[in-house]
Amino acid sequence: MIRPLILGGTQDAGRLARALAEAGIDGRYSYAGRTQAPVAQPLPTRIGGFGGVEGLADYLRREGISHLIDATHPFAAGMSANAAAAAERTGVPLIALERAPWRAGPGDRWHHVADMAGAARALGPARCRVFLAIGRQHLADFAGHPQHHYLLRLVDRPDGPLPLPDAVVVLGRGPFTADDDRALMIAHGIDIVVAKNAGGDGARAKLGAARALGLPVVMIDRPALPPRRVTESVAEVLSWLGHGADLGV
């Protein structure tokens, strides 16, 4: 009997968890515990860090995990690096379920930057009204650019002061829609959008809205990840687990 562990926290991870549950596979799901009330998953779920590579390796051994599936976000570089190292250390096979990066299309005005600091610099010196749609964890990278007005979208209400003096918070978990994001950006008089190249559908709405409004987007490229087997498809993960045939996928 196999017992795969999903390192989750994304839409794709949720889709995979549902497929495993429907196939009657004895899987486990893991959240970091970044949000106050994460969406419930149809598999036994653990919440919180493992305690580095060694902590994850211990968990894999202790729980008899047969396969490790990194279905985290393309910007969860720390978790992905630890997953590769723990898989190597324990011999547990690893696959990453990862969506392709977004690519600019006709009408898009994207300016690619390598990281958060590059995104902050790309805003330029003149005050502008920024839709900073990168979550909560990296707001401090923009603290050196207080001249701008920032619209922030967070999952949970911030529990302390924000590092940006001129900021408005809206709460939202996503997935979002282009119409809602367009209305939000109009209501806040947004001039420019900052986005991580997450890929997938859950965060894409703001890009369609920016295109419709003719606004520029500062697109933060993904961090480098360790070499590992990668797929975009839940069906391929299932066949990798040896269950493709059972499901006729």
Ligand code: 3Y8
């Ligand atoms: C805790 C689980 C599902 C999963 C939904 C996806 C889509 C909606 C869009 C914007 C961009 C952002 C952020 C975002 C999206 C999905 C997916 C995705 C971006 C939840 C979730 C957890 C997190 C963690 C959270 C981060 C933050 C990033 C908000 C749940 C809702 C900005 C990424 O406050 C914090 O500490 C938030 C931290 C990591 C990035 C950051 O650095 O702040 N995601 N997001 C996961 C865990 O604990 O393991 O609460 O239910 C999941 C989802 N967020 O089931 O459908 O698949 O990507 N998540 C980004 O792309 O820039 C929002 O606002 O336009």
Ligand code: NAP
């Ligand atoms: P990260 O910086 O790559 O990871 C830092 C540490 O958080 C990891 O070393 C691990 O702690 C813990 N961790 C991360 N993901 C975990 C998981 N799924 N289960 C258990 N522990 C986890 O992580 P992050 O970028 O903050 O992402 C955290 C979670 O949010 C992930 O589930 C990710 O899929 C989800 N998410 C992130 C983004 C994003 O923009 N980064 C977007 C959407 C969803 P230990 O070292 O103690 O094990």
